[in-house]
Amino acid sequence: MSYSKSMSAKSDGKKKGLVKIANKKQVQTKSKDTAKSDSLAQIPDKTLIQILDLMIKSRVLEERLIKIYRAGESYFWIGGPGEEAWGVPIGMLARKGEGPKYDFLHLHYRCTPTLIAMGMDMKDSIRLMMNRVTDPSTGGRNFSNHYCFPKMNIAPVTSPIEVQYGIALGTAHAQKRLGDNAISIVTGGDAGTAEGDFASCLIWASRKGNELPMLITVQNNYWGISTSYEGQHGESAIADRARGFNIRARVVNGNDPVESYIALKEEMDYIRRTGKPSFIESKVSRLYGHSSASGANFVGNEEDCIKSFSEKLISRKLVTEKDIKRMWETYEAEALKATEDARAEGVPAAESIWDHVYANNENSDWRKF
Amino acid sequence: MANMAQAIRLALHYSEKNLQLKDVFGQDAGAPLGGVFTATQGLKTSWNTPLDERGIISMAMGIAMAGDRCVAEIQFCDYIFNTIDLLKIAGNTLWCTNGQYQLPMTVMTPVGAGIRGSVYHSHSFDSWASRIQGWKVVMPSTPLDAYGLLLSAIKDPNPVLFLKPKALMRVRGDELIPGEPADEKELKARIDAPIGDRSKWKPEWPGVQDYWIEIGKGKITRHGEQITLVSWGRHLLLANEIADELKQHDGISVEVIDLRSIYPYDWEMIKSSVAKTGRLLIVNEDTEVTNFGEHLIYRVVQELFYELLARPRLIAGKNVPGIGLHPNLEDATVPQKSEIKSAILEIIREVP
Numbered sequence: 001m002s003y004s005k006s007m008s009a010k011s012d013g014k015k016k017g018l019v020k021i022a023n024k025k026q027v028q029t030k031s032k033d034t035a036k037s038d039s040l041a042q043i044p045d046k047t048l049i050q051i052l053d054l055m056i057k058s059r060v061l062e063e064r065l066i067k068i069y070r071a072g073e074s075y076f077w078i079g080g081p082g083e084e085a086w087g088v089p090i091g092m093l094a095r096k097g098e099g100p101k102y103d104f105l106h107l108h109y110r111c112t113p114t115l116i117a118m119g120m121d122m123k124d125s126i127r128l129m130m131n132r133v134t135d136p137s138t139g140g141r142n143f144s145n146h147y148c149f150p151k152m153n154i155a156p157v158t159s160p161i162e163v164q165y166g167i168a169l170g171t172a173h174a175q176k177r178l179g180d181n182a183i184s185i186v187t188g189g190d191a192g193t194a195e196g197d198f199a200s201c202l203i204w205a206s207r208k209g210n211e212l213p214m215l216i217t218v219q220n221n222y223w224g225i226s227t228s229y230e231g232q233h234g235e236s237a238i239a240d241r242a243r244g245f246n247i248r249a250r251v252v253n254g255n256d257p258v259e260s261y262i263a264l265k266e267e268m269d270y271i272r273r274t275g276k277p278s279f280i281e282s283k284v285s286r287l288y289g290h291s292s293a294s295g296a297n298f299v300g301n302e303e304d305c306i307k308s309f310s311e312k313l314i315s316r317k318l319v320t321e322k323d324i325k326r327m328w329e330t331y332e333a334e335a336l337k338a339t340e341d342a343r344a345e346g347v348p349a350a351e352s353i354w355d356h357v358y359a360n361n362e363n364s365d366w367r368k369f
Numbered sequence: 370m371a372n373m374a375q376a377i378r379l380a381l382h383y384s385e386k387n388l389q390l391k392d393v394f395g396q397d398a399g400a401p402l403g404g405v406f407t408a409t410q411g412l413k414t415s416w417n418t419p420l421d422e423r424g425i426i427s428m429a430m431g432i433a434m435a436g437d438r439c440v441a442e443i444q445f446c447d448y449i450f451n452t453i454d455l456l457k458i459a460g461n462t463l464w465c466t467n468g469q470y471q472l473p474m475t476v477m478t479p480v481g482a483g484i485r486g487s488v489y490h491s492h493s494f495d496s497w498a499s500r501i502q503g504w505k506v507v508m509p510s511t512p513l514d515a516y517g518l519l520l521s522a523i524k525d526p527n528p529v530l531f532l533k534p535k536a537l538m539r540v541r542g543d544e545l546i547p548g549e550p551a552d553e554k555e556l557k558a559r560i561d562a563p564i565g566d567r568s569k570w571k572p573e574w575p576g577v578q579d580y581w582i583e584i585g586k587g588k589i590t591r592h593g594e595q596i597t598l599v600s601w602g603r604h605l606l607l608a609n610e611i612a613d614e615l616k617q618h619d620g621i622s623v624e625v626i627d628l629r630s631i632y633p634y635d636w637e638m639i640k641s642s643v644a645k646t647g648r649l650l651i652v653n654e655d656t657e658v659t660n661f662g663e664h665l666i667y668r669v670v671q672e673l674f675y676e677l678l679a680r681p682r683l684i685a686g687k688n689v690p691g692i693g694l695h696p697n698l699e700d701a702t703v704p705q706k707s708e709i710k711s712a713i714l715e716i717i718r719e720v721p
Contacts, residue, residue, distance in 0.1 A: 036419060137466070139467030148466040148469055150469050156465055156470060158458055163427065163458060165457060166427025167431040168422060171434055171436060173428065197427065200419075204424050252610075353463075356468035358526075359526035364502070364503075364632070369636040
């Protein structure tokens with residue numbers, strides 16, 4: 001979706017403090033507009049503009065990835081357009097670096113906003129999308145949004161859902177041993193919480209005396225592929241499950257970047273201070289469906305967080321419509337150029353299938369044993 | 370001489386001191402029990418986990434991702450099956466990340482029958498494991514090999530599956546681990562936890578030294594001329610016994626190879642032995658259909674077809690859903706000495 005489409009899209013009841021959910025019913029979200037207005041003052045203006053800028057950059061990138069798919073230049077798209085208001089603050093607030101002194105991020109395949117906020121080059125996402133040999137995450141081996149950046153402790157994103165919730169326990173365990181107040185952040189979708197690994201995470205993270213420094217989050221977009229939230233859940237809130245393990249838990253409106261930013265900062269501070277886990281359920285939109293398998297078309301009936309936030313910053317006179325238009329155009333040009341560059345880059349060689357089965361390229365081909 | 374449980378314990382102790390091993394964990398792995406077979410007793414870094422196999426494997430993956438060395442235990446391999454997709458991911462992480470994230474983790478788990486363990490304490494995992502790419506898979510048959518292979522597993526930058534033949538955990542070898550007290554009573558007094566209250570007990574570790582067995586290298590345990598008998602784990606000891614008996618009573622010369630590493634495996638050793646004997650029998654207790662031995666036979670047929678004097682054979686576990694508890698059932702399912710011996714005689718008598 002372009003800038004003009006974004007700004008003219010239906011508002012979806014945002015002004016009533018409502019978020020549209022998958023079955024088209026509207027539910028009251030936790031925050032009221034008044035609370036949001038107050039919370040806006042808690043973040044410096046410069047940061048607010050930066051958040052919007054990163055959200056737009058991420059959206060432009062995701063829409064570019066979809067275009068690449070549509071042009072037949074990639075086999076599959078999956079990503080996170082619509083989840084920027086939640087994902088960008090994570091990336092801005094994480095302690096970025098390599099190794100257990102820094103935060104580990106165990107993400108899923110809707111986390112482009114977090115990566116963009118951490119400084120990922122658009123081109124690196126496009127290289128992944130186009131299976132280029134230059135793709136720094138997988139060398140052309142895996143799907144879009146399956147990022148891996150060890151320099152930023154971005155653990156490899158996997159297609160099997162929820163396994164990251166268990167793996168995050170291990171990095172948190174190592175971080176706790178080191179004692180540098182670094183944390184492990186894990187994200188996933190609402191439907192994935194049906195997997196046993198989600199329960200494993202809550203159990204292992206909360207053992208008395210062995211609590212782990214983890215920020216456990218769920219991006220509740222009310223969908224599990226094509227099945228709605230109601231078809232998959234009986235609990236009132238996913239966060240209630242964490243409360244059952246004495247894990248501090250809250251639900252936030254993930255379409256509001258300010259509420260998300262403040263909540264994330266508070267919980268990250270709490271975890272660093274106490275060494276204990278915390279849980280956030282973030283209610284978000286899914287603006288282009290599950291993946292290219294379901295068409296990757298824009299859905300008009302869910303809140304678009306970029307539109308909402310743009311309007312908010314315009315009304316507070318922090319940016320003008322012209323500024324926002326410029327942001328879109330700048331990133332669209334960057335994404336287009338990155339696509340052209342990536343297109344010209346090489347692809348993986350057939351013989352490279354044997355590379356990296358074992359560390360240091362030790363032979364793994366039985367024909368050569 | 371140490372038994373295999375003690376040898377594993379000594380290897381873990383050595384690794385805590387010298388190989389930066391930071392965590393040894395699993396169900397009942399820590400105090401007071403120190404593992405159902407006592408293989409993790411008295412260690413500085415051992416701890417008890419929730420009864421959650423997926424949690425155990427995931428935890429190991431995360432620890433390895435953070436750069437620390439760990440050994441995770443699945444109490445019996447019968448319970449590792451619900452972790453197979455995690456084992457897949459552990460094995461494909463380096464590949465999927467184009468060489469970026471190594472996972473230097475060791476998973477150990479008791480395997481096989483032989484202790485009247487009924488349906489869910491008798492499974493094997495070696496053939497299953499051979500299909501999980503990116504892992505190295507080892508299986509010792511003696512305490513010294515267990516020591517040397519475990520050190521190599523912990524040091525290896527890849528995920529390594531260390532399969533412990535559970536029926537051999539109390540079996541002693543005939544070679545000392547470097548630094549091990551020669552008197553087994555002394556060893557027991559120093560490193561076995563007392564019966565009863567253990568809250569104040571601490572082991573007095575002997576100064577064991579490093580001893581490495583390269584992963585991927587087998588061992589010829591009996592030299593022979595007429596037939597090659599390849600096995601691993603519990604059945605290797607049976608293979609040795611059979612070779613000794615056939616030599617003594619029938620004058621038949623059997624070359625026994627302890628494969629020790631399922632993957633990568635020692636093809637050169639198998640190849641040169643079969644090229645010499647022209648006859649091959651493979652024995653292991655995992656189930657017989659798509660058994661790892663079939664892969665080895667495939668390769669022998671492909672590369673040594675014209676040097677074979679008889680059809681290569683495989684004796685493995687019967688392709689039934691479980692190993693029944695009654696001895697009649699277990700014995701009918703798992704390869705027995707008599708059928709191995711008969712098969713050797715049959716192969717020897719076969720005329721090309």
